Amino acid sequence: xxxxxxxxxxxxxxxxxxxxxxxxxxxxxxxxxxxxxxxxxxxxxxxxxxxxxxxxxxxxxxxxxxxxxxxxxxxxxxxxxxxxxxxxxxxxxxxxxxxxxxxxxxxxxxxxxxxxxxxxxxxxxxxxxxxxxxxxxxxxxxxxxxxxxxxxxxxxxxxxxxxxxxxxxxxxxxxxxxxxxxxxxxxxxxxxxxxxxxxxxxxxxxxxxxxxxxxxxxxxxxxxxxxxxxxxxxxxxxxxxxxxxxxxxxxxxxx
Numbered sequence: 067x068x069x070x071x072x073x074x075x076x077x078x079x080x081x082x083x084x085x086x087x088x089x090x091x092x093x094x095x096x097x098x099x100x101x102x103x104x105x106x107x108x109x110x111x112x113x114x115x116x117x118x119x120x121x122x123x124x125x126x127x128x129x130x131x132x133x134x135x136x137x138x139x140x141x142x143x144x145x146x147x148x149x150x151x152x153x154x155x156x157x158x159x160x161x162x163x164x165x166x167x168x169x170x171x172x173x174x175x176x177x178x179x180x181x182x183x184x185x186x187x188x189x190x191x192x193x194x195x196x197x198x199x200x201x202x203x204x205x206x207x208x209x210x211x212x213x214x215x216x217x218x219x220x221x222x223x224x225x226x227x228x229x230x231x232x233x234x235x236x237x238x239x240x241x242x243x244x245x246x247x248x249x250x251x252x253x254x255x256x257x258x259x260x261x262x263x264x265x266x267x268x269x270x271x272x273x274x275x276x277x278x279x280x281x282x283x284x285x286x287x288x289x290x291x292x293x294x295x296x297x298x299x300x301x302x303x304x305x306x307x308x309x310x311x312x313x314x315x316x317x318x319x320x321x
Contacts, residue, residue, distance in 0.1 A: 076161055079245045086155035088237035089169070092176075095230035096148040100141040102223060106215055107134060113214035117202040129201075140179075147176055151234075158241065163250040166241050173238045177231065184227040187220070 111134050118126035150172055157165030202210075212220070240246060 076249060078159060078161070079249050081240045081243055082158060082246055082249055085237040085240040085246075086159055088233040088240075089151045089155040091233045092230045092237070093148040093152040095226045095233070096141075096145045099223065099226050099230075100145050102219060102226075103137060103141045106219060107138065109214045110134060110137070110211065113210040114207065116214075117207045117210040121201045123201045144176070144179060147172055147179075151176070161249055163252075166246075166250050169241060170238060173234055176234055177238075180227055180231045180234065184224070184231055187224050187227065 111130060114130040114133055115127065118130060123129060151169060154165045154169045154172070158169060
């Protein structure tokens with residue numbers, strides 16, 4: 067008999083817990099990164115406007131606004147995906163295999179996004195390349211940003227991106243290890259022999275044989291003996307002697 071209540075509880079391996087902690091660390095890094103972006107957005111906008119002030123680009127202010135909006139939107143999207151990973155970490159701790167698969171999918175997307183941003187920042191941001199369309203050169207834009215922003219912004223942003231990327235990659239790898247596979251595998255219910263005297267599921271408990279109508283002695287039958295018949299008639303149709311209570315002639319004397 068298989069009893070779901072007797073299924074042994076699964077013990078979460080330490081690698082799954084560490085993976086969840088790393089996902090929470092990734093979420094914290096994205097929160098800090100977005101805070102830095104929002105606190106420096108005004109200086110970034112001013113630096114870009116100064117860089118485009120001496121250019122021949124039409125609608126320079128709109129171009130600057132697009133740059134700023136894209137930067138903020140990308141930070142918000144990364145934060146939302148990081149929150150999704152944090153929620154998935156909670157389900158991973160419960161052994162939900164679907165949550166683990168979703169973590170790999172979302173985490174893979176985040177590795178590409180964060181990794182690309184890290185490479186861009188490490189390469190100097192806007193440095194390199196030539197000016198196009200009468201706009202400022204990438205080197206000029208980068209110089210303006212470095213002058214406008216605090217000196218700690220760039221190294222802190224690089225550190226946060228590096229830590230978050232490493233934490234995310236390690237978390238995804240830990241979820242693929244053999245011990246994690248055993249934890250996320252669907253548990254098999256343990257079989258236990260039935261206890262003597264216990265009833266099977268779905269059957270009421272009772273003692274002895276199933277109940278029948280109680281009766282004592284032999285079952286009832288009609289009383290024994292000859293069957294009863296109605297008494298014979300006293301007068302028959304062919305009898306000429308009338309009854310005594312009916313008028314008629316007196317029979318002749320035999321003497």
